[in-house]
Amino acid sequence: MKNRILIVEDDEAIASAVALSLQVAGYDCAVFDDGAGAAEALQGDHAYDLALLDIMLPGVDGFELFDHMQTYHIPVIYMTAKTDSASEIRGLRDGAEDYVVKPFDVQTLMVRIEKVLRRTGRLNTVYRVRDVELNSETKTVTKSGQPVYLQPLEFGVLLMLLKYKNMTVTREQLMTEVWGYDYVGETRVLDIKIHSLRKKLDLTDAIRTLPKLGYRLEER
Amino acid sequence: MKLWQKAAAACAGILALVVAVCSAAMLLYARHTILNMSREQIRAKQRDLAISFSEMTNYYRLDTDTGPVRSSLVNYCFSRFADESSVLMQGGETVSSALTIDPSKWLDLRQTQDMPLDGQRTFEGRVQGRDVFMAGGLVHIRGEEYAVYTVADVTDIHRSLAVMGGIFLAVSLAGIAAGAGAVTLLMRRGAKPLAALSVAAKRIAGGEYQVRAGVTTSDEIGALAADFNTMAAAVQTRVDELTETAQRQRLFIGGVNHEFKTPLTAILLHTRLLQKVNLTEDEKAQSLSHIEKQCTWLERLTQKLLRTITLRQDIVKTPVPARELIDRVLSSTRQIMSDRGVTLLTDCDGSELLVDADLMQSLLVNLVDNAGKAYDPGGEDRTVWLTVRENVIEVRDAGRGIPPEALARIFEPFYMVDKSRSKKHGGSGLGLALAKQIADAHGAKLAVTSTLGEGTTFRVELPVG
The missing domain is CATH 1.10.10.10 (Winged helix-like DNA-binding domain superfamily/Winged helix DNA-binding domain)
Incomplete structure (x- = not known):
């Protein structure tokens, strides 16, 4: 069973690079480029082991999307260009598992993903x-x-x-x-x-x- | 020590000194006078007694020397003039006295040394717990020597003087206290506005720039307070300006940071993909194309950013015919408008505009480009109108319009009404911010009106003259 990762990122270049890196390493990925679309799709298929959320999304932003993830108990890692500590604190206080600040390295991201999956008992071993x-x-x-x-x-x-x-x-x-x-x-x-x-x-x-x-x- | 405390203390001190000196002087003088008067009285009384007694005794021309007759005459004569204070003595023996004391113990008249010319001696001092003043003198009657004393108890006079001194002291102290109190009160009231000023100054120093000193007195302190308030208002204005500028700059830098990080992240991620992952040829081509696009985008962003930052306020304005300006805008937007399938219609009168032609062109190109994005691709009747009427330039579209809540923010750097759609059109969020800066540099008004679903009009109103 492969781990399924939900990616919500409005920048296509970033989303494609992250998705491709994770796919070749053995993850299943689903990519959405806006929060509203992702939230809608979740109502049907929500069997994800983890979500990677951009914070600055058009329409429904990452913080709002977080509530939908909680409904389905999907752990969240934020991908953000916001370096101000206020948004980090808000993200983590609300219950996100972790965050990475752009620009980040995929292998670093993968280490964090693995840690979160192991912590939440979802890691495919x-x-x-x-x-x-x-x-x-x-x-x-x-x-x-x-x-x-x-x-x-x-x-x-x-x-x-x-x-x-x-x-x-x-x-x-x-x-x-x-x-x-x-x-x-x-x-x-x-x-x-x-x-x-x-x-x-x-x-x-x-x-x-x-x-x-x-x-x-x-x-x- | 506060100013009012110093002044009050000084006043109280001087007052106390003056009152003390005056009181003491008056008291001493009064005491001296009163005591002297009573002494004189007693001396006069003794003198009268002695003279009357001796004259009367001599008047009777006593021939006899026999003891009893003589002594009863002397007694008789003395008692005619004596009262409770008189004492008659002869040779250390009391002849006649109403007193229990023997005055010769304190005032011995037989000592002839230092005898004053008038033959009267006095003693003043404590006798059996009382203050006593006595005067005495010798009287010669037919070869016999008698001592005549007048002894007065002056305890009451001393007591009265002591009471008077006490009253003086009490009144003086009360006067000093009242005076000091009044001075303190006055000084304190006078210094109160200064305290208010001090409090206001401290609060302003602590960052409460809106604080003013509420001093309304019409004296010098009031004038100082008015000047102080003027200064505080100036400081507040400046601080507000600085805060606003700093806030704008922080937002701008935050925006720059964010806008650069997204393409950089994409480039970095795709570079790593190419480096580390065994990609298919298709995937490699795609990654490279992503990198190229992001680099082009970064290049555009950098240029716009540089223009935004380096735009100077001291622009060179020259008269430019409206027609020429419009032609320049048309030629530089032809390609992008035809790519989008949007028509640019222009109209102008024969006016000349006093502008920096390059910058005004840049402003209008930005507005026209922006207006072109108001249409969904592939729609019909996609037209942008650019018109010049005297000093007013308008750029109008009949596109989707801008939501009212976004209207106030569209000139902010990096603000995008719809981020994802804007990005697809290659928008940086800087175009309208740049347009606003250029308008400001010209002293022109840049205004926008918009109705959702009907279109948007940008209006540049250049200053006349």
């Missing part, structure tokens, strides 16, 4: 690529339904690549996330783990090496 399935809850990996044993570090690397599927994950990101901030040592250990992942799970062509950048788990 099963990630898939081809016939490989990873369950971050039970810490298990299967290939074609058969359990495959991975070392903890291998598991960590695979989870990162799956979270940002189709997106480049830099070596720095991987080292910090999997080995920890204070790891000082050979970064070649990363290459070794990638190599063994490719072999154990038969993902040689799926895990792409991007020279000088990092790795990308591709499936499109």
Whole structure:
């Protein structure tokens, strides 16, 4: 089951970029460019795990839309260009889970989305690529339904690549996330783990090496 | 210490000093006079007694020296003139006295040293708890020496003087107190307007610029208060102006911030998409097109912003024929109007306008462009009218109109009646703000009237002469 995200943003360029980034990473997205349209559509389909709301929307604005989200118990993250603390405070006091200030980075947004989903118990903990399935809850990996044993570090690397599927994950990101901030040592250990992942799970062509950048788990 | 307190204290001090000195002087003088008078009386009485007694005794020419006769004569003669204050003594023995005391204990007349010429001596002092004044002198009768005393109790006089002193002191103190009170009251009332001024000044300093000193006295303090109020009014006006300017600037900067962040976010997000995600060729092309559009938009926004900011007030006005101005507007809007399918109809009289031609062109292009957006695309009869009559230029459309609640705000920077529709037309929210600034720089009035569903008219009224 993919997590479903509702995006309400009147700027088409921003909305399309956010939606595309989330879709390739394994989320389902629905985009609306005005508050009234989104509110109307919610009456029919409101099975969303999370809503990303712009505050400055034509007609029904983000703050008004928030009330509709509460009706259907959809957690909210605001996307706002308003940097004044008054609107932040209002957003959070009313019960929004979090907010990001424009300009923001999609991977930062994704971290926040994941946190909110986990906090509200909606996070999809099963990630898939081809016939490989990873369950971050039970810490298990299967290939074609058969359990495959991975070392903890291998598991960590695979989870990162799956979270940002189709997106480049830099070596720095991987080292910090999997080995920890204070790891000082050979970064070649990363290459070794990638190599063994490719072999154990038969993902040689799926895990792409991007020279000088990092790795990308591709499936499109 | 406050001014009124100082003045009151000084006045009270001087008053107290003057009263004290005068009272003391009067009191001492009165005491001196009264005591002297009573002393003189007693001395005179003693003198009279002594003379009368000796004359009468001598008158009888006593030949006999025999004791009893002589002594009874002396007693008789003395008692003729004596009263309760008289004492007659001979050689330390009391011959005749109504008193219980022996005056020779305090006033010994047998001591012949320092005897005054008139033979009278006096004593003044405390005797058995009383204030006593006594005068005494020697009388010679046939070779015998007698001492004649007049002893007076002056306790009551001293007591009266003490009472008088007390009354003086009480009256003086009451006078000082009353005087000091009156001065304090007066000074305090006089200083009250100053206190009011001080309070007003403090409140103004604390930010309550609307406060005025309510002092209406007609003296110098009243004049000072009037000047103070004038100053406060000037300060308030200036502060209001500054606050308004600051508020406008804050809104403007907030607007700029917001307007820049949206395209920047889009560019950043699409750049990251291109960098990080394995996009299809279609998706790549789309992302690039988004980036290009946003960059173009940023470029336009920057230019308009620069014009808005750098528009100077000292513009150069020259006489420009209305026809020429209209031609310039027509040529610079031809493309965009035909793209939108909107017709621009113009009409003018032969008047000349005193304007900065470039800026006025910019103003009118903005108004015409704005009017063109009042129509939905594809509708029929889409016309914008631009007319010049003497010093009045009008731009009119028959489009959807502006809601009354939005009418007051349309000249604010970044204000858009319908944000999403405005954005689709490439609106920045700065066009009308710029037009307003240009009109202001010309000293012209820019007004708008609109009816929903019927259309909008912008009217530029240039100053005459």
